[in-house]
Amino acid sequence: MIVTAFFLAYNPKEAYRVVISFLAIGFLVSGIATLSYYFTMARYMVGGKIILYRGVLLFDFAIFSGALADVPRFYVLVYLAVIHLFSGLVEVLRSAEARGNGGKSWGLKLIHGIINITAAICCLVFAKKTNTAVYIYCAGIFYSGIIRIVQAFRKTSFVYIR
Amino acid sequence: MQEDFHYYATYCAAYLAGYSHEESLDICYCAQFVDLCSTTFLSKIKAPIKAATTQLSLEMMDARTDIIGLQDITRIWASFHFLPRDLYAVKPNRSKRYMSKYRLICGPNGDLLEKTVRLAKGKSLQHAGIAMHVLADTWAHMYFAGTPSLVINNVNNSFYEILEKDGEEYARQIKFRHNPSAPDDIEKGLYTNSLYQSNENSIMNLGHGRAGHFPDYSFARYKYMPAWADYYEVLKDNPSDYERAFTQMVYALKYLRGETESFVKDTYDTSVMEKYGDRIRTIIRKRQLNACEDWKKFGEELSGETIEKFDLTKYEDEYDLIPADSKNKSFIGKFIEGALQQKGMVTDEISKAGISHAGFVIPIELNKRKSG
Numbered sequence: 109m110i111v112t113a114f115f116l117a118y119n120p121k122e123a124y125r126v127v128i129s130f131l132a133i134g135f136l137v138s139g140i141a142t143l144s145y146y147f148t149m150a151r152y153m154v155g156g157k158i159i160l161y162r163g164v165l166l167f168d169f170a171i172f173s174g175a176l177a178d179v180p181r182f183y184v185l186v187y188l189a190v191i192h193l194f195s196g197l198v199e200v201l202r203s204a205e206a207r208g209n210g211g212k213s214w215g216l217k218l219i220h221g222i223i224n225i226t227a228a229i230c231c232l233v234f235a236k237k238t239n240t241a242v243y244i245y246c247a248g249i250f251y252s253g254i255i256r257i258v259q260a261f262r263k264t265s266f267v268y269i270r
Numbered sequence: 271m272q273e274d275f276h277y278y279a280t281y282c283a284a285y286l287a288g289y290s291h292e293e294s295l296d297i298c299y300c301a302q303f304v305d306l307c308s309t310t311f312l313s314k315i316k317a318p319i320k321a322a323t324t325q326l327s328l329e330m331m332d333a334r335t336d337i338i339g340l341q342d343i344t345r346i347w348a349s350f351h352f353l354p355r356d357l358y359a360v361k362p363n364r365s366k367r368y369m370s371k372y373r374l375i376c377g378p379n380g381d382l383l384e385k386t387v388r389l390a391k392g393k394s395l396q397h398a399g400i401a402m403h404v405l406a407d408t409w410a411h412m413y414f415a416g417t418p419s420l421v422i423n424n425v426n427n428s429f430y431e432i433l434e435k436d437g438e439e440y441a442r443q444i445k446f447r448h449n450p451s452a453p454d455d456i457e458k459g460l461y462t463n464s465l466y467q468s469n470e471n472s473i474m475n476l477g478h479g480r481a482g483h484f485p486d487y488s489f490a491r492y493k494y495m496p497a498w499a500d501y502y503e504v505l506k507d508n509p510s511d512y513e514r515a516f517t518q519m520v521y522a523l524k525y526l527r528g529e530t531e532s533f534v535k536d537t538y539d540t541s542v543m544e545k546y547g548d549r550i551r552t553i554i555r556k557r558q559l560n561a562c563e564d565w566k567k568f569g570e571e572l573s574g575e576t577i578e579k580f581d582l583t584k585y586e587d588e589y590d591l592i593p594a595d596s597k598n599k600s601f602i603g604k605f606i607e608g609a610l611q612q613k614g615m616v617t618d619e620i621s622k623a624g625i626s627h628a629g630f631v632i633p634i635e636l637n638k639r640k641s642g
Contacts, residue, residue, distance in 0.1 A: 150420070155424070
């Protein structure tokens with residue numbers, strides 16, 4: 109992910125289409141898989157509607173992302189800003205929930221939330237610079253790559269059923 | 271269930287069924303050993319890892335949830351901890367994919383329980399101990415499946431403990447948290463559970479992980495909405511269920527000893543409750559995280575002997591020193607034999623029901639007690 113981030117950052121014009129295509133295909137596959145899971149399994153489950161909403165939302169994201177190839181990059185930045193802002197707020201809320209439940213991971217969640225919200229603000233502040241979307245995307249996957257490396261070395265534990 | 275029931279209460283049940291102190295110790299040792307016989311342990315003593323009866327948290331973290339990984343998980347958890355009640359259960363308008371998980375829901379008095387107890391008949395004390403673990407867990411783990419499944423094992427916020435104050439019952443919502451290092455807080459109703467994961471096959475959705483250890487406490491009375499129950503609430507009365515688990519163990523052990531000719535499901539040895547009912551009910555209903563001391567004291571009063579603490583390393587040296595061609599005559603060797611037979615039988619039954627989540631058993635290998 110780190111290598112890809114650097115590669116895309118050096119080729120921002122080509123990267124734009126590549127990123128949008130990958131994003132759209134990723135959302136499409138996830139959306140179809142989630143909808144299929146809902147219709148064969150989750151619709152029988154208590155609270156299973158959430159899976160349907162998730163599937164529809166992913167599918168919607170896929171169509172919308174695919175359509176972005178033909179729209180001005182300004183709107184892409186607004187789109188990115190909304191995604192980051194939404195993710196950031198969810199992370200901050202999760203952090204508060206984790207803290208309330210006595211969890212230890214609330215600090216990390218809060219940092220994730222703040223980074224996402226900062227990214228959203230950057231999208232809007234640098235909206236006039238057309239390659240901003242690519243750079244923010246590169247920063248995002250660079251950060252994800254670092255986090256994955258950190259997580260690989262982090263001790264984790266979970267409930268063991270007996 | 272925990273060590274208090276699998277070790278000390280099983281000792282009491284075995285002794286009341288007529289086994290000697292030493293025999294009862296062997297039976298309860300094996301009943302508890304089921305919760306500790308992991309691939310890590312078996313690798314350490316150079317025993318066949320396919321005989322594993324549990325997975326440790328570290329092993330589960332590494333466990334893959336592709337089809338092969340899921341089959342490994344299901345073979346272990348469905349065979350020893352979440353014995354399916356009805357592999358041919360019917361529920362209208364459900365997909366085959368859904369039913370293959372639904373039919374793995376654990377519960378007492380299923381056909382597989384009869385097969386489990388009968389399989390142990392005429393076998394070693396180790397095998398009897400394994401059967402008692404499986405039997406006891408069918409009561410505690412009722413309504414959950416021994417395979418990762420969000421649509422079966424998930425629970426939501428509608429989870430209430432039934433408590434009593436001044437002779438009147440009231441419901442208190444249970445608060446789940448995800449902090450494994452924090453002990454459960456009985457007074458405040460705070461319990462640790464696994465994280466919500468929307469992935470159907472996430473290891474977090476195995477068994478009663480989403481309800482934490484709460485279903486394993488004998489005093490617990492609770493109502494909740496299981497993911498599979500079409501928005502109906504289920505009332506789980508552990509004190510009553512644990513009492514039946516205990517009396518069914520006594521009955522099953524009498525059958526294994528040869529005192530009773532047949533083992534029929536939904537049958538209990540109520541004679542022990544006539545004599546020791548008050549004592550047993552007091553232990554089961556006492557609100558505590560661990561009832562080991564109370565069950566130990568009761569067992570020692572019954573036999574007049576000291577019940578030693580469970581020691582995982584107790585039979586390691588014996589297994590290590592015995593020649594390779596005689597390993598199956600050692601204590602652990604006999605346990606392994608019993609575990610392989612149980613795992614093979616349950617896997618075969620699940621496979622015959624058309625469910626692929628536990629893999630399948632090749633008949634020729636079944637005779638050699640190899641599950642695959």
